[in-house]
Amino acid sequence: MTRRVIVVSNRLPVTTSIDKNGQYNYEMSSGGLVSALSSLHGDNFIWLGWPGIGVPQEDRESVSRDLKSLFKSVPVFLSDELSDLYYNGFSNSIIWPLFHYHPGEMNFDDESWEAYTLANRLFAQAIANIYRPGDVVWVHDYHLMILPAMIREEIAVKTREPLSSVEIAFFLHIPFPTSEIYRVLPVRREILLGVLQSDLIGFHTYDYVRHFLSSVSSILKLETTPVGINYDRFVSVGVFPIGITPSRFLEPLKEPSVLNRINELRAKFGPVKILLGVDRLDYIKGLPHKFHAFDIFLSEHPEWEEKVVLVQVAVPSRQDVEEYQNLRGVVNELVGRINGKYGSIEFTPIHFLHRSLDFKELIALYAMSDVCIVSSTRDGMNLVAYEYIACQEERNGQLILSEFAGAAQSLNGAIIVNPWNMEEMAEAIHTALTMSDEKRQETHGMMFHHVSKFTTQFWLENITKEINRIEKEKKLQFEKD
Numbered sequence: 001m002t003r004r005v006i007v008v009s010n011r012l013p014v015t016t017s018i019d020k021n022g023q024y025n026y027e028m029s030s031g032g033l034v035s036a037l038s039s040l041h042g043d044n045f046i047w048l049g050w051p052g053i054g055v056p057q058e059d060r061e062s063v064s065r066d067l068k069s070l071f072k073s074v075p076v077f078l079s080d081e082l083s084d085l086y087y088n089g090f091s092n093s094i095i096w097p098l099f100h101y102h103p104g105e106m107n108f109d110d111e112s113w114e115a116y117t118l119a120n121r122l123f124a125q126a127i128a129n130i131y132r133p134g135d136v137v138w139v140h141d142y143h144l145m146i147l148p149a150m151i152r153e154e155i156a157v158k159t160r161e162p163l164s165s166v167e168i169a170f171f172l173h174i175p176f177p178t179s180e181i182y183r184v185l186p187v188r189r190e191i192l193l194g195v196l197q198s199d200l201i202g203f204h205t206y207d208y209v210r211h212f213l214s215s216v217s218s219i220l221k222l223e224t225t226p227v228g229i230n231y232d233r234f235v236s237v238g239v240f241p242i243g244i245t246p247s248r249f250l251e252p253l254k255e256p257s258v259l260n261r262i263n264e265l266r267a268k269f270g271p272v273k274i275l276l277g278v279d280r281l282d283y284i285k286g287l288p289h290k291f292h293a294f295d296i297f298l299s300e301h302p303e304w305e306e307k308v309v310l311v312q313v314a315v316p317s318r319q320d321v322e323e324y325q326n327l328r329g330v331v332n333e334l335v336g337r338i339n340g341k342y343g344s345i346e347f348t349p350i351h352f353l354h355r356s357l358d359f360k361e362l363i364a365l366y367a368m369s370d371v372c373i374v375s376s377t378r379d380g381m382n383l384v385a386y387e388y389i390a391c392q393e394e395r396n397g398q399l400i401l402s403e404f405a406g407a408a409q410s411l412n413g414a415i416i417v418n419p420w421n422m423e424e425m426a427e428a429i430h431t432a433l434t435m436s437d438e439k440r441q442e443t444h445g446m447m448f449h450h451v452s453k454f455t456t457q458f459w460l461e462n463i464t465k466e467i468n469r470i471e472k473e474k475k476l477q478f479e480k481d
Helices: 032-036 057-071 080-099 110-130 147-159 188-195 206-220 256-269 287-300 322-342 359-368 384-390 422-434 437-453 456-480
Strands: 005-011 014-018 024-028 045-050 073-075 136-140 167-171 200-203 223-225 228-230 234-239 273-280 308-315 350-353 371-374 398-402 415-417
Touching (some): 005 110, 024 057, 045 110, 057 073, 080 110, 110 147, 147 167, 147 188, 167 456, 188 206, 200 206, 200 456, 206 223, 206 234, 256 359, 273 287, 273 384, 287 308, 287 322, 287 422, 308 359, 322 350, 359 384, 371 422, 384 398, 384 437, 398 422, 415 422
Parallel strands (some): 005 045, 005 136, 045 073, 273 308, 308 350, 371 398, 398 415
Antiparallel strands (some): 223 228, 228 234
8 A cells, every 4th residue: 555554443553561660661562453464564654542551641752752763653642540441441341242242241331431432532633633635544443433433523623624535444353243232232323423434344254244234224224235335425344354474373383492392292291182272261252161062072972081181271351350250260160170070180181271371382282282172152253263273284283163253254174163052062072083184184274275365464455455446436536526
C-alpha cells in the first residue's frame, strides 16, 4: 500500500513498563496482529493505541516521543479508572461474553458504556491529530466498534474535510453472534451505527458476515447484500481469515537448543502418547469439556491407561474477575479428580501448567506432541491450531478441532468435533491415537498446505487489495458527482 496506514488497536504493539528508578522501558510485543502487520513499516505506517499502563501527565510528552521514535507508535493515554471501566467493564464484561454466546455472563451498566464511549472518543481525537488527507485508518476489534463514526466526526471538525472523504477499514477478530444473541445488547443500535461508518468491515468467516448482516437488517432495517450494506453509501463487508507466519515457528525448530529441549521432553515422557492443549484460561476455551472427554476416553479405553498423557498449558487470564476465578476452581477440581482416578505414584495422566511459556518452550511442546486438542465453545479463529500444524512436519501430529472455532472452516484434514458432545470428543482422541502413519501424513499434509499458503502476509495483501479497490471506486464516484 502506497498511502499511509494508521493502524488502531486497543493496545500498542509495545510493552511499556517502569523500573524501580522511574525509568520507562519498552519492548516489542508478540502476537498474531503484530506479526501480520510487520510488513507495514517506514513512513507509510503508524500504530496508535493505549500503552497498557497509566502514565502521569508530566511523563506523557517524553513517553510519546520515545514511542514515536523507537516504534512508529502514538499512545492514547487513559486514566486507570477509565481504562478499567472501558476495557474490563464494557469490552470484556459485556461485548466479549455476548459475542462468544455467553449472554448470562454479561453485566451491562451505564457507567461502563459511558467509559467505552469516552475511551473511543479519546482514540478518535488522537487519530484526528495525526491524520493527513489520503491516509487509511484501519481499526481493529471489539474494543473500538463505535470508533469509525467518531473518527469521521473528529476529522471533519479538525480538517473541514467532508465526512465521506476519510477512508476507514474495520476488522473484527472475534466472532459476531447471531442476531438473536446480538439483540440482547442494550446499545445494539449504537454499536452497529458506529461500525457502519467504515468503508470496509472484515470478518474471519462467512458465518460471522451472515450474522452481522442479519443484525443490521433486523435492527436497523437497512438493505443488505451478501457483500455489503446500503447505508448513506455502500459499506463493503468481506471475509478475510487470518493466518500465521510459518517461518516464525519453523526456523527456531532448527536451533540446537530447541532440538535438545524436544529430545529432553520425549525422554521425560518416554513411549507414552502426548495430547496437548494450549489455551488461555477462559470460559470460551472449553477446558472442562476437554478434561471430561479425556476422562471418558480413559474409562472406555482402559488399554490406554498409563500410555497417554494430556499436557494442558492454561495461560492465566483476567485473574481478578470472579467468573475466571470460578473457572480455575472447576478446572483444578477436574484435574485433581482425573489424576486421582487414573494416576499412580509413578504416573500422572494430566500435566496442568497454569502459566505462560517461553516461545521456544512452546514450540518444543508443539513439536514433540502427538495430538493437539482445541475444544473452544466459541472462538474467532484460534491460531493455536495453525501453530501446532506448522511445528508438526516431522511427526505429522493430528488436530482435534472444535467446530465452533473459526479455523474449523479452513483446516480440511482436522478431526472436527462438537465440544459439548464429550463422547464424540473422546472417540476423536481414540481416532487420532490409532490413525495409521499413511493417514496421519495425508491429513497433516492437507493442513500444512493451507497453513503455508494462507499466511498473515496473504491476509494482509487481501485486505489491502480490497481497501485499494474501494478507494478507486470512491474516487470515480466523486468525479461523477
